[in-house]
Every structure is written in C-alpha cells, then in structure tokens.
Amino acid sequence: MMRSLVWILLGIASVIQSKPSIGAVDIYTEHFPPYQYRDVDGVVVGHATAMVRALMAKAKLDYKIYLLPWHRAKQQFEGSQGALIYSIARTVEREGLYHWLMPLCDLNVGFYKRVENTQNIASYSLDNLKQYVVGVGVAQPSLEFLRAQGFEDDKLVTLSSLNQAGGLLEKGRIDYLFGAQSFVEQMSRAMGTQNKWELVLDVPELSAKLYLAAHKNTPKNMLHKLTSAKEKLGEAKQNDKKACHTGRYIQKSLSTITDLQ
Missing domain, CATH: 3.40.190.10 (Periplasmic binding protein-like II)
Known part of the structure; x- marks a missing residue:
C-alpha cells in the first residue's frame, strides 16, 4: 500500500512539473x-x-x-x-x-496628396493613379493590394516606416502617400502639414x-x-x-x- 501511494505521489509531481511555465x-x-x-x-x-x-x-x-x-x-x-x-x-x-x-x-486606408499638387485629375480612381509615384509601407497588405491592382514596382516607393513618407511627400519626391488614415492624419498634425495634405481617395477594400x-x-x-x-x-x-x-x-x-x- 505504501509503495502504491509513493508511486501515485510521484506521478502527480511529475504531471505538475511537466506543465510548462509561462515566462x-x-x-x-x-x-x-x-x-x-x-x-x-x-x-x-x-x-x-x-x-x-x-x-x-x-x-x-x-x-x-x-x-x-x-x-x-x-x-x-x-x-x-x-x-x-x-x-x-x-x-x-x-x-x-x-x-x-x-x-x-x-483601420481605414487611403491616398493623400499635397494640396498644392497641381496634377489635373478630375476624378480619382485606382486606375488613374497608377502613373504616379506612390509611397507605401513595406511588408504591408496595402503594398500587396497595389501590386494586385496593377501598380508597377517602379512607381512604388516602399518604406520600412511610413514616417519617412511624410518628408518625401513634402519634398515632392512622391506624388501620393498610401496608408492608414489615422496614422497619416496624426503624422500630418505632428509635422504641421494638416492644411497642406488632403485625402483624395478612400479604399474601402482595405478597411479592416x-x-x-x-x-x-x-x-x-x-x-x-x-x-x-x-x-x-x-x-x-x-x-x-x-x-x-x-x-x-x-x-x-x-x-x-x-x-x-
């Protein structure tokens, strides 16, 4: 009886010890x-x-x-x-x-441009934005979406951080910035450009x-x-x-x- 009890206790201890701890x-x-x-x-x-x-x-x-x-x-x-x-x-x-x-x-995603951008586009769509240079985050669904829509890589400036895109947009090195609206608008406020950028096209397909x-x-x-x-x-x-x-x-x-x- 004593030997059986010892084996039971050892078994319980083994089960307790084998349970993985969470660090x-x-x-x-x-x-x-x-x-x-x-x-x-x-x-x-x-x-x-x-x-x-x-x-x-x-x-x-x-x-x-x-x-x-x-x-x-x-x-x-x-x-x-x-x-x-x-x-x-x-x-x-x-x-x-x-x-x-x-x-x-x-999450809502869209295209932004500088208000002073004088490109003559009567109605914004994915098709008529393909000819312009667009800044977009790397390894993001937004990048894959643009590629799937036919945007060529030579028109896409991929960035490890969209923070970089604000400066590029201001300097005119990209025509449009494609990203999360809340992030872009917060970045615009931080840069003091909230009256200089505007949302021109919302992309509901990427809402998530x-x-x-x-x-x-x-x-x-x-x-x-x-x-x-x-x-x-x-x-x-x-x-x-x-x-x-x-x-x-x-x-x-x-x-x-x-x-x-």
Missing part, C-alpha cells in the same frame, strides 16, 4: 500612432497599447513590448513561439496563420479590424489565460472600441502586473 511574453509592434508609439519617456503607449496592457494585466502575465519597423516586428514574432503581435489587420489571407486574440481598432494576435504555436495554457482575460475585460466593459478614438480606457488592474518594459 515573460514578448510582444512585437511598430510605431503606428495613435495606436502605438513611444512617449517622451520612451515608454510604448497609444490607444491599442492601452488595450493590450490591460489584457496582460488581467491575465497576470509578465511581458515586454518591442517597438520595431513592421517587417522586423513580424519576422521576430513569427520566429518566436509564444510571442504576440499588434496591431495587425485580420485578413482572409492571414486568417489561419495566427490565433486572433482581441480586436483593437478599426486591427487585432492582437498570438503565434500559431503558442502554448495552450497561455492561450487559455489570454482568452479568459479577454472575456473578463469584455464583461467589465473594459474592451471598448471607443478607446481607439478618444484615448479613454479603463486600466484598473494595471497595478497588478510587473511590466518589464
């Missing part, structure tokens, strides 16, 4: 105001970031946020099992590649919901913690999409987590 979670993102960016103290903040931090706090998981150019952020994320990424558009092509944890904000996503091979116990936390946030009305536009977000539980930022 600090690596979270990758890009500079994409107002959703995510560094403040004057170097801390990653923004509307989407607040939502992600609240989720991690509710899940009681330690984490570190890495802010990188998008193509590098995506590479690091895809090479790191158990990593998270935001704000990533949920598209048909990406649907089966990741675990889609939590919706964050809405931005998400926090997990690597496909994320451990099940970690996924369970995150999905449970997301449900609790929803019940507490802490996952409010208005936060994307007003900056209002409840973060009552942030003090319960050790942020390794």
